[in-house]
Amino acid sequence: MVTTALALPRAARRIDEGLRRSLAVTGRNATLARHLGYWWLLASGFFEPLLYLLSIGFGVGALVGELPLPDGRTVPYAEFVAPAMLASSAMNGAIAESTMNLFAKMKHMRLYDAVLATPVTPVEVAVGELIWATVRGGMYCAAFLVIMVAMGLTTVWGALLAFPATLLVCFAFGGAGMLLATFMKGWQDFDYLMAAQFALFLFSGTFAPVDSFPTVARWLMELTPLYHGVELVRAATTGTFQWVLLWHLAYLVALLVVTLRFAGRRMGGLLLK
Amino acid sequence: MSLIEAQGLVKRFGDFTAVDGIDVRVEAGEAFGFLGPNGAGKSSTMRMVGCVSPPTDGQLRIFGMDPVRDGPAIRSRLGVCPQQDSLDLELTCLENLTVYARYFGIPRKVARERARELLDFVQLGDRADSPVEPLSGGMKRRLVIARALINEPEIVLLDEPTTGLDPQARHLVWERLFRLKQRGVTLVLTTHYMDEAEQLCDRLVVMDAGKIVAEDAPRALIERYSTREVVELRFGLDGLDTYADKLAGVGERLEVLPDRILLYAADGDDAVAQVHGRGLTPSSVLVRRSTLEDVFLHLTGRTLVD
Ligand SMILES: Nc1ncnc2c1ncn2[C@@H]1O[C@H](COP(=O)(O)OP(=O)(O)OP(=O)(O)O)[C@@H](O)[C@H]1O
Ligand SMILES: [Mg+2]
Numbered sequence: 236m237v238t239t240a241l242a243l244p245r246a247a248r249r250i251d252e253g254l255r256r257s258l259a260v261t262g263r264n265a266t267l268a269r270h271l272g273y274w275w276l277l278a279s280g281f282f283e284p285l286l287y288l289l290s291i292g293f294g295v296g297a298l299v300g301e302l303p304l305p306d307g308r309t310v311p312y313a314e315f316v317a318p319a320m321l322a323s324s325a326m327n328g329a330i331a332e333s334t335m336n337l338f339a340k341m342k343h344m345r346l347y348d349a350v351l352a353t354p355v356t357p358v359e360v361a362v363g364e365l366i367w368a369t370v371r372g373g374m375y376c377a378a379f380l381v382i383m384v385a386m387g388l389t390t391v392w393g394a395l396l397a398f399p400a401t402l403l404v405c406f407a408f409g410g411a412g413m414l415l416a417t418f419m420k421g422w423q424d425f426d427y428l429m430a431a432q433f434a435l436f437l438f439s440g441t442f443a444p445v446d447s448f449p450t451v452a453r454w455l456m457e458l459t460p461l462y463h464g465v466e467l468v469r470a471a472t473t474g475t476f477q478w479v480l481l482w483h484l485a486y487l488v489a490l491l492v493v494t495l496r497f498a499g500r501r502m503g504g505l506l507l508k
Numbered sequence: 509m510s511l512i513e514a515q516g517l518v519k520r521f522g523d524f525t526a527v528d529g530i531d532v533r534v535e536a537g538e539a540f541g542f543l544g545p546n547g548a549g550k551s552s553t554m555r556m557v558g559c560v561s562p563p564t565d566g567q568l569r570i571f572g573m574d575p576v577r578d579g580p581a582i583r584s585r586l587g588v589c590p591q592q593d594s595l596d597l598e599l600t601c602l603e604n605l606t607v608y609a610r611y612f613g614i615p616r617k618v619a620r621e622r623a624r625e626l627l628d629f630v631q632l633g634d635r636a637d638s639p640v641e642p643l644s645g646g647m648k649r650r651l652v653i654a655r656a657l658i659n660e661p662e663i664v665l666l667d668e669p670t671t672g673l674d675p676q677a678r679h680l681v682w683e684r685l686f687r688l689k690q691r692g693v694t695l696v697l698t699t700h701y702m703d704e705a706e707q708l709c710d711r712l713v714v715m716d717a718g719k720i721v722a723e724d725a726p727r728a729l730i731e732r733y734s735t736r737e738v739v740e741l742r743f744g745l746d747g748l749d750t751y752a753d754k755l756a757g758v759g760e761r762l763e764v765l766p767d768r769i770l771l772y773a774a775d776g777d778d779a780v781a782q783v784h785g786r787g788l789t790p791s792s793v794l795v796r797r798s799t800l801e802d803v804f805l806h807l808t809g810r811t812l813v814d
Contacts, residue, residue, distance in 0.1 A: 252613070255613055256611060256613065259607075259610035259611045259613070260611075262607065262610050263596070263599075263607045263610075266599060266603050266606075266607055267598050267599060270598075344596075344597065344598075345592070345594055346594075346596060348560075348590065348592070348594045349590070349594040349595070349596070349608070349655075350611060351560050352558055352560055352583060352586075352588040352590065353583055353584070353608065353611035353612055353659075354579075354580035354581070354583050354584040354611065354612060354613070355580075355611045356579070356580060506560075507560055507561060507562065508521070508561060
């Protein structure tokens, strides 16, 4: 009894200290972000999905007309596409920050060599970088949601619900991107990643519902992570709530936990030789 | 209890053995040095002590704790100046220190105060807000040393702290390290400068090919492995070997280098007298005291291994 009573606070303190150290890693990026010039780099991540929305959502949407939602209601095409653009941009933002930047920091700047000489552990570095990737991705998402509300593509409540969903997408893809970064050998590997990202962007129920594809293709799409992100965000912005959302939620949480764990372990293996 | 205790410590990379079973003890308040030629395994040892490189075999205890299990607890009490600078080139000097302080959980306000003090300590106070990238090599080195002190460590690990510094900066660093030592901080350092080792270290080990080949205080090492004085004789470049034969028996030991002959003797002037007594007239004669460098070269050989 006594030992468990003591062990609990100790475990809690460990997590607390770990989180504080992770936030110190996040803080390094925040410090850098105070420098002028940093923000210009970020602007592209915001405009890309907006341009897609304008050209495809409204342009193509004018030809397509209305699309059915899972609960049977129909919505204008732009309302169908906008949340998918949002989820994709969350994915792209998180992957850019985690994969590219983590790779650069690990292999080129050798930034973590110094960090790991302090009490900070590899997993804490991973969590700290992930939080930053999500802060950055979250800013894009918030801006995009404001535009969606302004254009009447969702309600204020829909946007408020969608925001945490986009954060989860950022977290999950940030974790996955970090894990990928530990496997990257050189910059040419990033071309494959870009191609994979683009494929996900096209085939995750983004531009057309997955059930409009042949059955096998549909199953494949339902296995890929962005599909779950798109479904979750779309449910929030269109107000379509069904039990299947729990499955999407569980998928993304599992993706986050598993990839983060392995990423931390692999970073440890790579850096602590 | 010794602050650092290693027994049979081994580090292997693949099937290459970088550190081959060394025994080391460092006591509190000591300044302890690792000497050795390139590739001897000094940095590999320092990294194991710094808990950023898990030992392959053997025992290692730092503050009585296990580096693999208690890494964070140990590292929170260490200051590390690695061989490669590893500064954050995107941040300013001050930010490099304040950000680093946060990794130790030091509150922001304290971090800023300490960072300013430390920048002054290494005479970089006026560069606080300038970016790190354009700093000269020596300035970066001093910044790394300042960074190593941000958590008021009990042990400071310095891997070649003064390599690349100009004489002024080296003396500044020595003086700062000496002050730390007076405050009771334990110093562990590697260096290729024998004068640095002689000045700073209470005790040192000489490593070669992953093994410790000698261990003692600098003066004691000189007494044990060299004579009190050394005579350097030059005869022109040809036929040094024949001179060597004629010098046999003078002093305790004789060494032929490509350009001169070294005579190791307790009394240099006496040895010189003997040289003249044998009818030899060297073109130049230099009598000097034995240094740690003589010991080092004697123990690790004069040829480059790698
Ligand atoms: N990460 C690594 N992977 C493979 N080999 C390594 C690694 N780190 C060090 N070594 C090897 O271990 C040996 C010892 O290296 P170490 O850096 O400890 O030497 P050192 O005594 O610090 O040398 P120097 O005076 O040049 O700094 C070298 O032969 C080096 O090539
Ligand atoms: Mg070295």
